[in-house]
Every structure is written in structure tokens, then in C-alpha cells.
Amino acid sequence: MTDTQEIENPGSSFTQVLDAAAKLPGVRINRAAYLRTALKRFCTEEQIQKAIADSPAAAGIPLKVITEAANTSIAYETGKVTGLSTLAGIPGGLAMAGTIPADIAQYMGHMLRIAQKLAYIYSWPDLFVDDGDEVDEATESMLILFVGVMFGVQIAQGGVAKVANMIAANVAKKLPQRALTQGVIYPIVKKVAGYLGVSMTKQIFANGVAKAIPVVGAVLSGGLTLGTFLPMSKRLQKHLASLELTKPGHRPEEAELIEAQIVS
Template sequence: MTETQEIENAGSNFTQVLDAAAKLPGVRINRATYLRTALKRHCTEEQIARAIADSPAAAGIPLKVIADVANTSIAYETSKVTGLSTLAGIPGGLAMIGTVPADLVQYMGHMLRIAQKLAYVYSWPDLFADDDEEIDEATESMLILFVGVMFGVQIAQGGVARVAGMIAANVAKKLPQKALTKGVIFPIVKKVAGYLGVNMTKKLFASGIAKAIPIVGAALSGGLTLGTFLPMSKRLQKHLASLELTKPGHRTEEVEIIDAELIG
């Protein structure tokens, strides 16, 4: 097997874990419900309604409030992930290829929960546009990029920044489908998935020995605490906060809307 094939297979393995995690009960965050709950102590009803209809940035919510909300969400998810006890097992007897402990999928589920919460408070559109059990390709790609940022993958940061630019340019209320599935962002997604697969799941799939991977081993032993989940969440928060998309009052004038999915 060539190195390229090995990376592609590892990326496929990682994607299987992510897709299984996205199907767990409680993993998908309702954007409107979350924003209303998270902002109600800080904002007026008018601001909250605008944040839900458009974005927190468009509602002019101060960055300090956004940071406070993000920190509260990170603290909440960190406390929950420590025991890996808040998410139910894989529904419907979902079978993974290879031996993947349910705790690994649950751990990924917590990562997806905090990724969604941070995305929504930092003015990203809804990641799950419908109630279908299967996540669409664009959402899968975006979640891979978010997790890549959490793990410190440099090219994932660039991918997230480019998608944010497309959303901002289009005043978009959805992800740029073409760019994430066929266009300029997709090659980045494949590289990030391969990197994550090699570094997080390769040994687990090959041998079933979770202890071979420090982060996963810690999760499976119940010892995942501030030293792992928290800094990864803070890394994603810092990156999202740096993007123009989240700046208060940011909203491109609604003139002629270009197809940013085709921007290279």
C-alpha cells in the first residue's frame, strides 16, 4: 500500500468515527434554541431575534459577550466530557468497520457539540439544515475542518478561514456546498481527514489498543480532563474569534450576491 493510499484509508476511518458520532442522541445542537438560551442573560429580545435570524455579529452583540458565552459553553462541555456519561450508546446497533469502542465515538460527539456551539455564537450558519439521520457532505467536511483546528492542524485553520470568507461575502445562511464537496476547499478537507486518521485512529483501528494514542487512551480510561478537551476547545474558539465573520455589525451589503462557492 502506498503512503497516499494509507493516508486516504486513515481519513476514511476518521470520517466513519465522525459520522457515527454525529448520529448519537444529543450531539446535534439546534442553533436557534442554543443561541436563545446562551444569549438571554446578556442581550435584549430584539438582539436575540436578530442573532437567530441573521447572526450574532449582524445583531451587533459585543465581542466580550460572545467570549463570555463561548467560555461558558466550553466549561459546560468540558465538565460533561470528563465522565463521557451524557451521551447514549450508538443507536440502532450501528456497526463500525474495525473495533472502535463506543467511548471513542462518544468523545468525538462531545467535540462536535462544542464545535457547533462555538460556530453558532461566532456567527456561522446552521450546520445541520435538516433532520435527516445522515449528515450531508458539506456539513461533514466543515466538521472535519473544525476538528482539525481543535487538533492544531495548520491547513485546517486555512480551510476554515476560507469558508468563513465565502459566507461573509455572500451574506450566506448556509455552508458553501460546492466548495466543501467538489471545489477549492475539498482537497483541504481530504488532507485534514487523512492527518487526523493517521494521528488519532490509525493505531486503534490496526490493533484495538486505545492506550497507544494518548488522547484516546485518556478518554477511554475516564481520565480526560482539563489537559485535553479544554485546550482543544480554546484553540477552536481563538481561531473563530479571529475571523472577520464574527466582528460586531459585520454584514456585507445585500447588493448583487456572487457565487462565492466558485471563488478560488
């Protein structure tokens, strides 16, 4: 692909980075294992099993517990990605060209890790249902929307809310494949990917300038990461927490039954 084509289609550049990051070791989070670890200090075994089988909301887990688990996950991922970014910034000078792709990949990898953790603790279904190396289209689309929310893309918030409503309405334990790949959500995904492609280019440049200065570059790189990763994670947390899907005791099938009774 030529440079001109990449500029004209920035969304393609972003999805390539996202797909590459999703294939890195340790990026994919096991939903059941994560929920068990995140909830074991606060919940009974029965609640944990219900949260894994259905969702934390269906298990009636209080929002206070969900918030604490989410904050713990954010703090862990922020500390880890900031430390790695600082180390990656140390070489400087001639090593700059070689470290930028690796740093961006690990940064994106941690964004995907925290997006998965927040999704699972806020009652979303498993994002990676296939154990293969390739990321299926629906999962890719959903991750693009989550990252879009982290970057503050307004239409991404609407896309995530619509998918959440679909999951709730269908009492689904998986992502709405058709809507995310060729249906009503897909045009939103394409727009968000395009925006993120442009934003990613700007971020690479900012980090690249920092790394051109040895030692000081390492401090700047870590500071840039801390100053972006933490607020972006909090932004996604706030949005997911606002959705009806995440409310304790939320059972869509009961809501539908009550609504049907009122109509009749």
C-alpha cells in the same frame, strides 16, 4: 475494508467515526435554541431574534458577551465529556475492547457539540440543515475542518478562514456546498481528514492503554480527556474569534457597498 486499506486511507476511517458520532442522540445542536439559551442573560429579545435570524455579529452583540457565552459552553462540554470518559474507563481488563469504540464515539460526539456551539455563537450559519440521519457532504467537510483546527492542523485553519470569507462575501445563511464538496476547499478537507485519521489511531491507543488498568485506568482516561478536550476547544474558539465574520456589527453587504463606492 482490509487493515492495509484503512492504513492507506486514514481519512476514510476518521469520517466513519465522525458520521457515526453525528448520529448519536443529542449531538446535533439546534442553532436557534442554543443561541437563545446562550444569550438570554445578556441580550434583549430583539437582539436575540436578530442573532437567530442573521447572526450574533449582525445583531451587534459585544465580543465580551460572545466570549463569555463561548467559555460557558466549553466548560459545560468539557465537564460532561470528562465525566463520561472516566465512567467508560472503569471496566478495564477484558471490557477494554468493548469500551474503546463507545468512548471514542462519545468523545467525538462532544467535539462535534462544542464545534457547533462555538460556530453558532461566532456567527456561522446552521450546519445541520437536514433533519435526516445522514450527514450531508458539505456539513461533513465543515466538521472535519473544525475538528482539524481543534487538533492544531494548520491547513484546517486556512480552510475554515476561506469558508468564512465565502459566507461573508455572499451574505450567505448556509454553507458553500460546492466549495466544500468538489471546489477549492475540498482538497484541504481530504488532507485534514487523512491527518485526523492517523491522530485518532494514536489517541485510541493511548486511551486503550489507560483502560487496561482497572480503576487507575478510569482516572487516567478522564485525565487524558480533560488534558485534550479543553485545549482543543480553546484552540477552535481562538481561531473563530479571529475571523472577520465574527466581529460585532459586521454586515458584509455594507462592506461591499463601501468598497464599490471607493472603486467607482
